[in-house]
Amino acid sequence: MVQKIGFGLxxxxxxxxxxxxxxxxxxxxxxxxxxxxxxxxxxxNPLVIxxxxxxxxxxxxxxxxxxxxxxxxxxxxxxxxSLSFAFGAFxxxxxxxxxxxxxxxxxxxxxxxxxxxxxxxLGIGLFVGAIAxxxxxxxxxxxxxxxxxxxxSRFIHVMSLDFCMLSLVFPAMLVADINRRGLSTxxxxxxxxxxxxxxxxxAYLCLRPSLYASQSPxx
Numbered sequence: 001m002v003q004k005i006g007f008g009l010x011x012x013x014x015x016x017x018x019x020x021x022x023x024x025x026x027x028x029x030x031x032x033x034x035x036x037x038x039x040x041x042x043x044x045n046p047l048v049i050x051x052x053x054x055x056x057x058x059x060x061x062x063x064x065x066x067x068x069x070x071x072x073x074x075x076x077x078x079x080x081x082s083l084s085f086a087f088g089a090f091x092x093x094x095x096x097x098x099x100x101x102x103x104x105x106x107x108x109x110x111x112x113x114x115x116x117x118x119x120x121x122l123g124i125g126l127f128v129g130a131i132a133x134x135x136x137x138x139x140x141x142x143x144x145x146x147x148x149x150x151x152x153s154r155f156i157h158v159m160s161l162d163f164c165m166l167s168l169v170f171p172a173m174l175v176a177d178i179n180r181r182g183l184s185t186x187x188x189x190x191x192x193x194x195x196x197x198x199x200x201x202x203a204y205l206c207l208r209p210s211l212y213a214s215q216s217p218x219x
Contacts, residue, residue: 004097007169011093014165018090018158029155047146050137051159054198057130058166059084061201062092064117065177068211071114073099088162089169096172114211123205130202167197174204181209 035044036052063081070077075098083091116122149156171194178190193204 007097022154022157025154045145047137047141050133053133064205065173067117089165118211127202
């Protein structure tokens with residue numbers, strides 16, 4: 001119950017800050033989102049481009065732990081995970097508030113969708129994509145301009161905080177996934193994934209054992 005209330009309060013506080021206390025909307029947010037979504041990137045700070053695309057990688061990271069978790073819940077994880085592509089932590093925090101304590105083993109049989117989200121190949125692909133975006137943003141971006149945008153644009157400001165929020169709450173899903181695979185939370189793999197933003201969770205997806213192998217009779 002404490003966890004449910006905690007995540008509910010985080011969601012409420014984050015929502016109030018984003019829509020009431022964050023810098024005002026400049027009126028061009030929808031146009032900027034359209035440009036970023038259609039890869040019409042001319043004139044846009046590479047740091048903004050990289051951040052926007054990294055916000056598309058985060059839902060994939062969460063999906064890789066969320067869908068197995070959702071098999072054990074009364075509520076489906078799919079609506080929350082799908083909405084997170086557009087709303088980030090605003091969509092995922094309610095799931096974290098509503099979910100029940102998971103079982104140490106996956107309920108139900110394997111299926112093609114779960115095997116896709118569980119695959120090491122997906123983790124490697126996401127890791128390579130994230131590295132490419134980080135190199136692009138850090139090497140080509142204008143930090144002074146980005147800081148100005150963060151201070152004056154609600155879209156950039158909230159998107160940046162959303163990135164941080166997704167990093168902060170990931171350990172809540174990580175503990176269940178670690179236990180589900182028969183691993184210990186006292187390993188370097190766990191602490192690296194919990195403490196290193198973005199790259200830690202991505203490295204975890206590349207290195208974690210298969211969910212189904214851990215449940216096999218020989219495992």
